[in-house]
Amino acid sequence: xxxxxxxxxxxxxxxxxxxxxxxxxxxxxxxxxxxxxxxxxxxxxxxxxxxxxxxxxxxxxxxxxxxxxxxxxxxxxxxxxxxxxxxxxxxxxxxxxxxxxxxxxxxxxxxxxxxx
Amino acid sequence: xxxxxxxxxxxxxxxxxxxxxxxxxxxxxxxxxxxxxxxxxxxxxxxxxxxxxxxxxxxxxxxxxxxxxxxxxxxxxxxxxxxxxxxxxxxxxxxxxxxxxxxxxxxxxxxxxxx
Numbered sequence: 001x002x003x004x005x006x007x008x009x010x011x012x013x014x015x016x017x018x019x020x021x022x023x024x025x026x027x028x029x030x031x032x033x034x035x036x037x038x039x040x041x042x043x044x045x046x047x048x049x050x051x052x053x054x055x056x057x058x059x060x061x062x063x064x065x066x067x068x069x070x071x072x073x074x075x076x077x078x079x080x081x082x083x084x085x086x087x088x089x090x091x092x093x094x095x096x097x098x099x100x101x102x103x104x105x106x107x108x109x110x111x112x113x114x115x116x
Numbered sequence: 117x118x119x120x121x122x123x124x125x126x127x128x129x130x131x132x133x134x135x136x137x138x139x140x141x142x143x144x145x146x147x148x149x150x151x152x153x154x155x156x157x158x159x160x161x162x163x164x165x166x167x168x169x170x171x172x173x174x175x176x177x178x179x180x181x182x183x184x185x186x187x188x189x190x191x192x193x194x195x196x197x198x199x200x201x202x203x204x205x206x207x208x209x210x211x212x213x214x215x216x217x218x219x220x221x222x223x224x225x226x227x228x229x230x231x
Contacts, residue, residue, distance in 0.1 A: 033219070035219075035221075040223075040224075041223055041224075042120075042207050042221035042222050042223045042224050043161075043207070043219075043221045044221075045218045045219060045220070048218070056218055058218065088159065090161065092161075092219075104149075104151070104163060104166055105163075105219060106163065107153070107160060107161035107162075108160070109158070109159060109160040110159050110160070
């Protein structure tokens with residue numbers, strides 16, 4: 001087991017609603033990345049947060065947004081939920097040294113979001 | 117953008133036997149990292165093994181080893197002495213060694229271990 005935790009485990013929302021997912025990074029890690037994993041697919045990169053700022057973003061619309069807090073935990077917010085947003089959302093933490101890339105990512109157990 | 121391809125959606129292996137999972141990738145970069153992650157039915161993604169592209173020596177972690185062929189852009193995972201606990205979805209992933217932080221994942225290979 002990694003030291004990365006996510007909450008909630010499962011979530012059911014209806015189309016048009018908003019959702020917030022939470023992630024606590026592993027001790028000593030300063031970077032959090034979020035991924036969307038549709039059923040039967042590999043994880044797709046949403047964005048990454050480093051030092052409380054977004055630091056890289058995948059091909060996701062602006063209604064996907066996030067935050068990173070001073071303790072390096074993070075939130076993923078999704079507005080105006082669509083049916084296709086139904087997926088497993090994974091958070092991964094890593095250590096990034098100043099001026100360098102992120103090291104190996106360690107994943108949390110994920111949040112299963114169902115949009116009806 | 118880099119792409120990672122896993123051409124085997126499903127594989128099976130007899131317990132105690134050896135199995136090799138395939139992965140190819142496409143990149144124009146010369147320095148990068150490659151990873152194999154395991155995702156059991158409990159769904160938490162676990163790092164299996166990591167390879168730095170600048171290292172010619174293939175990485176090994178106990179029963180897990182890789183065959184890294186940089187020129188062919190191939191990165192296969194060999195699991196020796198397969199155990200029931202090895203049953204899982206296996207994902208190959210790529211990350212640039214530069215300041216880019218995005219990981220690119222393949223679509224995964226589902227491994228079944230037959231007792």
